[in-house]
Amino acid sequence: MGSADLFRAGLADDGTTDAALSPPGGLMDVLGVAAVVLDAQGRVVLWSPQAEQLLGYSAQEALGQYAARLLVAEEHLDLVLNLFREVMESGEGWEGVFRVRRKDGTTLPLEWRNMRLQDDLGGYYALGLATDQATLRRVERDLALSVRLVDQSPIGVLVLGTDLRCVAVNPALERIGGRPAGELVGHPIRETLPFGDADRLEAAMRGVLASGRPLVDRHVLGRPPGADDGEHAWSVSLHRLDDPGGRVLGLAVSVIDVTDRHRAATEAERARRRLTLVADASVRIGTTLDLEQTARELAEVAVPALADVAAVDVLDRILTDPGARPTPEGDDGPALIRALAVAAAYPTVAVRAADPPGEIARYVAGRLVTRCVRTGRPVLVPRVEEGHLRDIARDEHAAGLLARAGVHSYLAVPLTARGQVLGALDLKRARNEEPFTEDDVLLATELASRAAVCIDNARWYRQQRETALTLQRSMLPEMPQRLVGLEAASRYQPARAGSEIGGDWFDVVPMDRERTALVVGDVMGSGINAATAMGRLRTATQTLSRLALDPAVVLRHLDEITAGLDPYIATCIYAVYDPHRAQVCLANAGHLPPVLVRRGCAPRLLDLPTGTPLGVGGVGGVALRSITVGIDPGDVLVLYTDGLVETRDQDIDIRLRSLTALLQTADDSLADTCDRLLRSLRRPDTPDDVALLIARATG
Known part of the structure; x- marks a missing residue:
């Protein structure tokens, strides 16, 4: 038997060597x-x-x-x-x-x-x-150096065989693995080191064994046995071990603990995300003075960057009583809270557990969000247990929904503005596996503080706007019970929520000899002062109407009155309908032309002399003149303010043509015509109010 045959005889059936004969090493060749x-x-x-x-x-x-x-x-x-x-x-x-x-x-x-x-x-x-x-x-020195270098190195060194079982480890690797060498040698790599994603790591190792190309600085995450300080990170490098003859011996694995660097990088990334979120909140929250919109913006900013589900609630007394003071901290009673907004990062039943926006709920004293608004301090529950769900939810059914959703961490922070607690930002995590931390408390508090100022501004604006609307509506007329030869319908719509009210008004004033004065006007500007100026002009108009003056004369008197209301000016159309003469006499002070719809004819804009707006006629304005137009039974006169037709993106002529086109279709009643015109022409975002008056001659 030759030497080759003898060598083969020492191999087992699977190709591995038995104890009788093994392949030679290379050290003797080196020596x-x-x-x-x-x-x-x-x-x-x-x-x-x-x-x-x-x-x-x-x-x-x-x-x-x-x-x-x-x-x-x-x-x-x-x-x-x-x-x-x-x-x-x-x-x-x-x-x-x-x-x-x-x-x-x-x-x-x-x-x-x-x-x-x-x-x-x-x-x-x-x-x-x-x-x-x-x-x-040289061999002795290299060997001694290698042994000392490996044994004393802070870098973990692991030698694997070609079967990826542990052959040798150094002390540093024992510390990383959390087990002595005796428990590591002979075990597969997935049982040796506490690395996550073992399948991908083994695939990479087999690739290095096959190709001989090293793999350097691959980051691996995991949790060492018995570690209670969270996830660790290691930098793993792989290179193949070959003997002098080129035979593959196995794999050398070097492992460096980079947990501190990983955590620092993670914390830096978190800090960057927090700054980004705060900057994003500054742009996205408070885009309008609408209270509900501001609350929605806060909830939408909070998910998914901070929570999976976010809700914004405010104390109801803050909305109903602008002068309400904070509740004393010792008050341990229930709180009447109005839900404003709910947002979720994904569809979840946890949304159904929140109070529906717009509803008012009585939060019991033991509920965590109640404690938050009562004390004005954050409430943090990093790990939600079953008992906590009853304190978070409004009832047992809602607690069950939160359990189904997998809510595991909870945080509530107060909405505090100008030293007063307005409500709370309620946050929950379910799919996000990380519990809320003190850093999250700081971030949520920062978001809530910024949003609270916007919410406070919005609620004060709402109070001012509602006061102005109440004032303005109180000044608008009620339609007279009986008009001779005339029927009329009117509508008033305030500006959108983000804008102040304007000074638009209309009036229908019965006069002597069964005549009727029809008035539509618009005080330039907005707010309570504009509404007040409008009220003064309306009162003056009613007084002048009783004097049976020519419409142009009435407007000249109003011009003098408006000049004393500095800095306000106004536009106005004043018309007097005489049923016995079947005519209407009109004068225009800088206002848009009315529309006349004659029976059997196309609607048309009346070509009136457009005088100077009220308040500027005394400084070289265009003289005010009256014209008379015949009006038969069934004819319709439409008076309106610019909020009905003016927009920023369309020419006024186009909008006026749209108005006349809509009036070609008759409705069952004048009220239906008013509503149809507002639906078709009025845009939700129009920053102006609208006064609309439609009159039809009955003969």
Whole structure:
């Protein structure tokens, strides 16, 4: 059997070696150990190929020669012969270093191991094993350096076999793995280290084994055994181990604990996200003075960046009583709270557990959000247990919905503005696995504080606006019970919630001789002052109407009155309908033209002399003049303010054509016509109010 056959015989059926024979290592090749055997007389009887490579003599040249004469310099000959005799006589080995003469005449220090051999006939021989001293010292130094470097290194080092089972570990790796080397060696990598995503890591290791290309600085997350300080991070590098012959031995794994760096980077990223969220909130919250819209903006900013579900609630007394003061902290009673907004990062039943926006609920004293608004301090429940759900939800059914949604962490922060608690921002986490922390409390408090100021501004604006609307509506007329030869309908719509009210008005004033004055006007400006100015002009108009003056004369008197209302100016159309003459007399002070709809004819804008607006006629304005237009039974006159037709993106002529086109269709009643015109022409975002008056002659 040849050597190759002998080697194969030592392999098991699966290709692995058994205990009888294993593949050779490469260290002997590195050392290049030469073997020389001498007989009892000191003559060379065996000469290895390594001896030939090391000393230069071939076997034919060395065999039969006296080794001392062949290899030893003259001055060392006696010393070597004495050492040889001692080994042969005593049988004790000798080891040491001395210089040997090579064939080319140079000398080389060799490390020797000498021992006596005995054959089966009782003869003695001397065996010398030698290697280059420099090579040996280099190997020893490299080995010692490697061992010390690995053992003392703070970097974890793990050696794996080709089957990815642990072969060796250093002390640093033992600390990382949380187990001694004895419990690690022989185990697969997924059982050796506390790394997450073991499948991907093993796939990467097999790739390095196959290709030989190192993998450097791959970040892996995990949790060491017994660690209670959260997730750890490591930088893992892989490179393949090959012997000098190129045979793959396994894999070297270096592991560096980068948890501090990972946490610092994570915290820096969190800080960046917090700053981004605060900056985003500054832009997105408070875009209008609408209370509900502001609350929705706060809730939408909070998800998903801060919570999975967010709700905004305010104390009802804050909305109903602008002068309400904070509830004393000692008050442990229930709180009457109005829900304003709810937002979720994804569809979830947790939304149904929140109070529906717009509804008023009595929050019991034990509810966490009640405690938040009563104390004015955040309420944090990092880990929600079953008992906590009853304190978070409004009732048992809502608590069950929160449990179904997987809510595991809760936070409520007060909405505080100008030293007063307005309500609370209620936050919950379900899919977001991280519990709320003190950092989240700070962030939520910052968002709530910014939003609370906007909410406070919105509620004060609402109070002012409602006061102005009440004032304005109180000044608008009620339609007279009986008009001779005329029926009329009117509508008033205030501006959208984000704008102040204007000074639009209309009036229907019965006059003597069964005539009727029809008035529509618009005070430029907005707010309570504009509404007040409008009320004064309306009162003056009613008074002047009773004097039976020409419409142009009435407007000239109103012009003088308006001039005293500095800085206000106004536009106005004043018309007097006479049923006995079947005509209407009109004058226009800078107002949009009315529309006349005659029976059987297309609606048209009346071509009236457009005078100067009220308040500027005395400084070179256009003179005010009246014209008279015939009006038959069934004819309709439409008076309106600019809020009905003016927009920022369309020319006024286009909008007026749209108005006349809509009036081509008749409705069952004038009230229906008013409503249809407002639906078709009025835009929800129009920042102006509208007064609309439609009159039809009945003969």
